[in-house]
Amino acid sequence: MHFSFVTLFPELIKGYFTQSILKRAIEDEKIAVDFYNPRDVTTDKHNRVDAPMIGGGAGMLMSPQPLMDTLESIKTNNPNAYIVFVSPVAKRFMQNDAKRLAKKEHLVLVSGRYEGIDERVIEAYGDELFSIGDYILTGGELASLVLCDAISRNVEGVLGNSDSLSVESFESSLLEAPSFTKPINYEGAEVISEFLKGNHSKITDLKRGLALCKTKYFRPDLYKKGITDEK
Numbered sequence: 414m415h416f417s418f419v420t421l422f423p424e425l426i427k428g429y430f431t432q433s434i435l436k437r438a439i440e441d442e443k444i445a446v447d448f449y450n451p452r453d454v455t456t457d458k459h460n461r462v463d464a465p466m467i468g469g470g471a472g473m474l475m476s477p478q479p480l481m482d483t484l485e486s487i488k489t490n491n492p493n494a495y496i497v498f499v500s501p502v503a504k505r506f507m508q509n510d511a512k513r514l515a516k517k518e519h520l521v522l523v524s525g526r527y528e529g530i531d532e533r534v535i536e537a538y539g540d541e542l543f544s545i546g547d548y549i550l551t552g553g554e555l556a557s558l559v560l561c562d563a564i565s566r567n568v569e570g571v572l573g574n575s576d577s578l579s580v581e582s583f584e585s586s587l588l589e590a591p592s593f594t595k596p597i598n599y600e601g602a603e604v605i606s607e608f609l610k611g612n613h614s615k616i617t618d619l620k621r622g623l624a625l626c627k628t629k630y631f632r633p634d635l636y637k638k639g640i641t642d643e644k
Contacts, residue, residue, distance in 0.1 A: 414517065414568045415445045416561050417494070418554075419483055420524040421462065423448035425554045435562065438571045446561075449487065451479035463527050472528035480523070480530065484538045487521055494519040496540050499556035500529065501549055503542035506560060510543065514560075515567035522560060524553030586638045588628045590620035 438444045463473040593604040629636040
């Protein structure tokens with residue numbers, strides 16, 4: 414799978430791919446990553462990529478020409494490129510979106526800056542628009558990385574053990590149950606004894622009960638949905 418990041422600050426993103434799972438995914442050619450900086454194609458004589466908002470308002474907006482020319486170039490080279498904008502004024506990005514987008518051939522993630530992006534760019538080129546939460550960031554680079562990471566995990570071959578995907582939170586209506594490792598006793602805190610007895614049926618039932626408790630406490634919205642789905 415091919416990811417293209419459209420950003421004014423590619424160096425903020427590049428370092429994330431120099432370590433761990435996504436580094437191996439690039440080396441194994443499971444994913445590919447490249448970067449496009451709208452500043453490289455701006456026609457402004459001062460190399461600017463922003464302008465004041467028409468009608469007033471605090472701050473600046475990313476202007477249409479550099480972004481549109483960048484995206485048009487990407488689409489010309491790959492008509493199947495699927496363009497996603499990240500913005501706080503969008504639908505929430507969910508695990509099902511990550512799984513669905515992992516099937517795309519070429520995903521373009523557009524990171525806004527300043528007070529956002531001229532709406533005409535989004536209307537002309539946006540295939541989807543996502544928010545990662547109800548808060549404001551200084552730029553879209555972190556949000557684009559969140560999407561890329563979540564999507565990449567669902568690309569075949571990226572994870573060493575693909576079975577791990579099936580037991581993670583949000584693969585069902587429940588959060589993942591608590592997990593433990595050695596030592597069995599660490600500074601007086603012990604692993605749940607039932608986990609040590611080897612009865613996998615009982616362990617499965619116990620983990621489900623713990624997942625229910627955890628979901629009810631932290632995410633009552635998911636808990637209600639899970640109870641409804643089982644009826």
